[in-house]
Amino acid sequence: MKNKSISFEWFKSNALSLIYAILIAVIIRTFLFQAFFIPSSSMEPTLLVGDRLFVSKFTYGYSKHSFPFSLPLISDRVLFSEPERGDTIVFKTPENLKIDYIKRLVGLPGDKIQMINGVLNINDIPIIRKKIREESKIINNSQILTASVYKETLPNGVSFETFDMGNTRADNTRVFNVPNGEYFFMGDNRDNSKDSRFIGTVPKDNLVGKAQIIFFATEGGSTILEFWKWPFDIQLNRIFKIIN
Numbered sequence: 001m002k003n004k005s006i007s008f009e010w011f012k013s014n015a016l017s018l019i020y021a022i023l024i025a026v027i028i029r030t031f032l033f034q035a036f037f038i039p040s041s042s043m044e045p046t047l048l049v050g051d052r053l054f055v056s057k058f059t060y061g062y063s064k065h066s067f068p069f070s071l072p073l074i075s076d077r078v079l080f081s082e083p084e085r086g087d088t089i090v091f092k093t094p095e096n097l098k099i100d101y102i103k104r105l106v107g108l109p110g111d112k113i114q115m116i117n118g119v120l121n122i123n124d125i126p127i128i129r130k131k132i133r134e135e136s137k138i139i140n141n142s143q144i145l146t147a148s149v150y151k152e153t154l155p156n157g158v159s160f161e162t163f164d165m166g167n168t169r170a171d172n173t174r175v176f177n178v179p180n181g182e183y184f185f186m187g188d189n190r191d192n193s194k195d196s197r198f199i200g201t202v203p204k205d206n207l208v209g210k211a212q213i214i215f216f217a218t219e220g221g222s223t224i225l226e227f228w229k230w231p232f233d234i235q236l237n238r239i240f241k242i243i244n
Helices: 002-031 227-233
Strands: 033-037 051-056 088-093 096-107 112-116 119-122 128-139 143-153 159-164 182-186 207-217
Touching: 002 033, 033 207, 088 182, 096 119, 128 159
Parallel strands: none
Antiparallel strands: 033 051, 051 207, 088 096, 088 207, 096 182, 112 119, 128 143, 143 159
């Protein structure tokens, strides 16, 4: 009987520890920070395939999308703080609420947004854009293209780098009028990004959080389980890099 009592107490103690750990993890993920993985090149050169980053959930307040599986525990956004132009934000797409996108906020409510010959225009004024270098990019695992890297500066002074792959259908768009309570997003890889030019503006309730810091990075996206690749794939220069 004594051994059975000890076994039960051991099981109870470990079960409670597991439950507490899960609750703490859920609370942190819901209200503080959530980890995300970058699977595509749409935010290059700012974010690379294989970057793992922390997104702050409290920056813009909370909506149902703050909860795991977007549980509808609240109907509206609470404790809302207006995002700033230039923020790198994770959001749910209007066309599929199960998918997380990460893009840069370029258009605020009331703005007029248009791409003209590859240049972002905000309220009929082209942003400041300066070419700073060129980089070779491999696409489709074999084709090599030369990408022009530009430093772009938004009206509020936020600067960042973008890729320009040449003339594409995304270089010239119609005028987008951003409705109240919605936002216009674009990828920094301007010619390889499915963003608001194609999916439309994003309601504030779809915002998940602000990308803050890269905590781990592997070249090409090798997984954490592929430990034998780490000596070659870990990008030490990107770990703990603050996201602009």
